[in-house]
Amino acid sequence: MRSERRKPYPFDQIEPKWQAIWEERQLFHAPNPGEKGFDLGKPKFYILDMFPYPSGAGLHVGHPEGYTATDIVARYKRMRGFNVLHPMGWDAFGLPAEQYAIKSGQHPAVTTRENVAKFKRQLKRIGFSYDWQREINTTDPLYYKWTQWIFLQIYNSWFDPETKRAEPISTYRGTDPDSVRLAYVADVPVNWCPELGTVLANEEVVDGKSEVGGFPVVRRPMRQWMLRITVYAERLLDELDKLDWPEGIKLLQRNWIGRSEGAEIDFKIDKGDQEIRVFTTRPDTLYGGTFLVLAPEHSLVDLIVTEEQWPAVREYRERTARKSELERVDLSKEKTGVFTGAYAINPGNNEKIPIWIADYVLVGYGTGAIGGVPAHDERDLEFAKKFDLTIVVVVQPTGDEPAIGFTGEGIAVNSPIINGLTSAEAKKKITAWLEERGLGKRAINYKLRDWLFSRQRYWGEPFPIIWKNGKHRSLGENELPVVPPSLDDYKPTGTGEPPLAKAKEWVRYSDKALRETNTMPQWAGSCWYYLRFCDPHNDRRFVGEEAERYWSGIGFQPMSHRQDANAAAGIVDLYVGGTEHAVLHLLYARFWHKVLFDLGYVSKPEPFQRLVNQGIILGEDNQKMSKSRGNIVNPDDVIDQYGADAFRCYEMFMGPLEQMKPWSMRGVEGVARFLARVWRLMMIENQAAEWELSPAVKDVDSTKAQQKILHATIKKVTQDIESLSFNTAISQMMIFVNAFTNVDAIPLSAMRAFLGLLNPFAPHTTSELWERLNAKFSDARGGITEQRWPTYDEQLLVEDETEVVIQINGKVRDRIKMPILATQEELKSAALSNPKIQDRIAGKTVRNVIVVPKKLVNIVV
RNA sequence: GCCGAUGUGGCGAAAUGGCAGACGCAACGGACUUAAAAUCCGUUGGGCCAUAACAGGCCCGUGCCGGUUCGAGUCCGGCCAUCGGCACCA
Structure with missing residues (x-):
């Protein structure tokens, strides 16, 4: 049993206290146009988390990573004067609840209700500033009415x-x-x-x-x-x-959509009047097409198969149909296929070529039929070798690779109309030639189904x-x-x-x-939930027109922000969630949104303007967290021991948001120590073991050095929040606190500004300290959440003197203090006359001196 | 196979082409304490030289090999490893 260890500061009292105050005062409710408290002068900011599926297991530490990041930005943006839409809800339809119902007989609505309650309680404990008035649940008839x-x-x-x-x-x-x-x-x-x-x-x-x-x-x-x-x-x-998404995610979507450009070519059937249309990205290889392959399910198969080939074809089709997806996709297996007995005419050279069926041709892509060009397509080559089909080289590689099996671009050969042309030219010419004769046309195909x-x-x-x-x-x-x-x-x-x-x-x-x-x-439910959040209780429309326009940044924005807002294609300004939704949810939601846009129901063509993916949090053993490994960390345990603020700060201090990183309880402890230091900077324990405001906190001016570090901290934290570099923002605040530890007088104004900076990260602790300062000093009014974000003065950051590095051949040999305004010449002569440098360059010829003002002098000998 | 991301101390990490390792963890030493915890102060990439000690000095070092540059963790080319995605898409 762990003995009841005394808390380094009373987070267990102040955290519930402030959560209750926020809830009671509804401090984080974002008013819609027309609502009480709505301020036309404030620009909007819509910041959204991917809403969770409320599972029975409750939250694990991976969930709140993104949520903490968005919460910091939300609190920051409010302090910067934005009307911030920051909602949360539940994606609650789906298999697990139903599977559980099958096992237990308990109605999914019941389990869903319980799980939601559990998740909500856990989220509230972390102190997120969600506008809970906007909570939605996809399984609520009032919600799915609009999904329908x-x-x-x-x-x-x-x-x-x-x-x-x-x-x-x-x-x-x-x-x-x-x-x-x-x-x-x-x-x-x-x-x-x-x-x-x-x-x-x-x-x-x-x-x-x-x-x-x-x-x-x-x-x-x-x-x-x-x-x-x-x-x-x-x-x-x-x-x-138009979207500010990670390039990797855009690429995943592009690949999933899979656009490819080429031509559709019609092949006449030798005995019969049907035509088989094939899609190819290499029309320039038409003359090398020595056979056709249809997907087994292709509708023309029935019409062209010859009497004697029927049994084999039927048998092959049945075998294919029985195959599981896994077997069919298995690449290591050999190509299979059956001859249909029929022939087609290659429209390039009018040669008779056999028509086969094979399951490597997919019915769902292109036209479900291909022209086999074994010399220049790996799959066709493999197929041709297996079934002894003709191979004709029609592209000559420009290098010295073998022509057979060459799939790159080269020079067309054995192709009367396009001989001597590069592949690119040949594609154009042969496509035009086919189009003139009505034998084919340019075509674009997508992998997307x-x-x-x-x-x-x-x-x-x-x-x-x-x-x-x-x-x-x-x-x-x-x-x-x-x-x-x-x-x-x-x-x-x-x-x-x-x-x-x-x-x-x-x-x-x-x-x-x-x-x-x-x-x-x-x-389905997650395809439009971000729209419902704009107006969650509307019973006449899926989202009110005015609300939709406002949160899209249209019509209501103050002039200064209007241009920015209109430049954005998406309604949600910042969307944070896991990569696992790169091609599912994110593509489907875009699709629904575009339909609604076309029909005039929404004002922007895209749902999510900026997307950020948080990285996965691994267990302490560097393995993926899982029940079987027993390395799951439960936020409740962390909060019990270190408090919600320490939990939030650690989640952000671990490393860059988008990176995969392992959990460490020691790390949490370190961050908890930092918060305790912040606490003790302003608080002191009296004889009765009660915390009271430290007499060291005084309404005095900061020293020059203190002022400098304060303004440097404001600058760094501001920039780091904007770029979502929360880990380095926290580092800077640690540096700030270290600088104020053990000083006799703690300047009140510096503490006020610092608490503002730390508030988005550690809202409970900073709220409490702010209130305690208010009780003694009258220099500020209201709670910390009502304060404006601190600003910094660039002037105060300017140094008079700076340390300049002297290098010889790129290696640091000495450092000197120089006035910030020192000219290049002054720096150069100061470096060359430096005794240590003189010793080293004695007897050598100085060939070059590079001077970087305020930074360094590099002497090349 | 193709595409993408990542690779820096014992660990998490930081560094507009300009002092590599900020900040934190761990470890070690010290102060406080009867003692411990907590707290505070200090040391801490590796190797070598030097010294009674303090100080000081030199070399190496950001996955590997090469290049560009006065100067490369950072830019370029090639490779290796790990992770993620796609995978017969014609």
Whole structure:
């Protein structure tokens, strides 16, 4: 048993005290336009954390890393006069609650409520300055009513390729609007996970296994809801340029969208009138195309297979269909395929080439068919070697590599129309040639697939859709929210039919119409939560127009800030969260936002202007924190022992925010010591062991040196918060405190300014000290959170004298004090006449002298 | 395989091309104490020389090899290692 150790300072009393005061006074509530306390003169700042999934395990120290960073910025921005939107909520639909329900029989709503309460209590203990009046929960019918409403907007829209925008479906002039809706139903090969009893999005499948649970996933065609995100591929790609995101994350999204430029070429079938369209990025290799390969699922396969090849083709297709995603993706395996018996004509040279099917060609990419160019494509080469197909070299490498297997750019050969051209020129020319003859055209392809949007689960948003005579139709807005039925049995049916189908009463919408029984994926709620935070209690609109415009920085900003605000493409000024959402949440949210933007519901084209990813916190053993390793650190334990302020400061002091770094309890202790030193700078323990204000704190002027270090600290902390370099900001404040330790008189004004700087990091301790100062001195009014951020005077930082380094051949040999204004000549002569230097250069020729004013003199001999 | 990030003391880390290791941890020594804890003060990259001691001096050092530069942790080229992402995308 640890003996009840005396606290180095009474954080256990002051932290709950200040948390209660903040809550009671609602100090961190951000008023909306029209609300009491709203100040038109303040610019807005929207700073958002990726909201958590409230799991049963509660918070671990990784969560509050990003939250602390944003909280520091939020508190700082408030002190700089911003109206700061800093909300928190719960992304609470999803598998774990449902899995738990299956095991325990407890309704997911109950577990969700308990988990949320636990998370909220833990977050409050850390002293975050969230505007809790704006708390939202994706599983609240008042919230998901609007998730369903947005789905209806998507469902009732189409993408006009002319304007490249979403438009209401009523503007569509074609015959079958259902074929162009942004939400549609399709029979698609999906990732079916038998163990979970549900289909998964491509993004939820990792190495052929489910991301959740690691269960095997197989391909299987099913009727599913899809969202037509692919029509936005171009904009999702191009508009990344406007965002202040880490380049790495932008790159991940670019790769995920996977734009590639090339041509679509039509190959006539030898005996028959069909054509096979292939996509290629290398139209310049057309003459080297010695066979075609179709994906096994390609729709033309049925039409072209010859009688004698049927059994082999059928067998191959069945085998492919049975394969799990893992088997199919396995690269180490050999290429497989079957000849269809049919031939096509290469439009370049009119040669007859065989048509094969093989599972290395994917039905979902391009046209699901390729022209095999074995000489210049690794996969085609492997395939051609295995099945003994013709190999023709059509690109000559400019270096001395072998031509067969050369996939780079070179010079076209054996290609009558383009011989002698570079690959780039050849691409252009052959594409133009094909276009003239109606044999092909320039084409752009994206790797991005449409978003598989339905799940066979209980704990998710039901679709606001009903089925009648085999056709789907949307419910009216007045029928929202569609609330899921309560069920006794949440288990997946195992057949792929969703659990909601078990609620027979609920499913029956009317005599002739049935409800859609799929639910939305977990991503749905997080696709727009940042919008709801702007106006969380609006019951007439998903977000009020005025609130949306205000928090987007439009219309209401003071003139001085208007330009900045309008330059931003995104509504959220700073968004902090983990990298794991680089291509899932962040892409889906951008997509929804763009649809809403096109339809005129939001004023900015992007959701998140600046994105920062916090690094993962490892256990003390340098391993990823996990239950099995037993290295998980619980914030509650840390706070019990060292207090919330020490916890916050340590999270920031560990190292750069974006870096992965290990936890260290010793490190927490060090930071706790720093806070205790701050405390004792102003407080002293009396005979009765009570803390009282130290008599050393006096309303006196700072010494010159103290003034200098104060202003240097203001400057550094200000700049470091702006650049999110919290670790070095804390270092500087430690230097400040060290400088004031053991001095006789502690100047009040310096302490006031310092407490302001430290407040965003350690809000409880600084609030308490501020209040204690107020009790004795009358130089300041109000609580610390109402104070303006300290400013620094550059003049006070200027030194009269500076230490100049003297180097010989780049090596430091001596240091001299020189006036700050010393000229280059003065520095040079001072260096050369320095006795130590004279000794060293005696007898040598000085060849060059480099002088860097205020810094150094380098003598080259 | 392709793409990206990272590599600095015993540890977490800091350094607009200009004194490498700020700040913190740990360790060691000292003060205070009956004692310990706490606190305060000091030392602390490695090697060598020197001295009675204090002081002082020299060399090496930011994953490895090379380059640019008066000067490189920082810029350029090549490699190695670790982590992350993508992975038959035609």
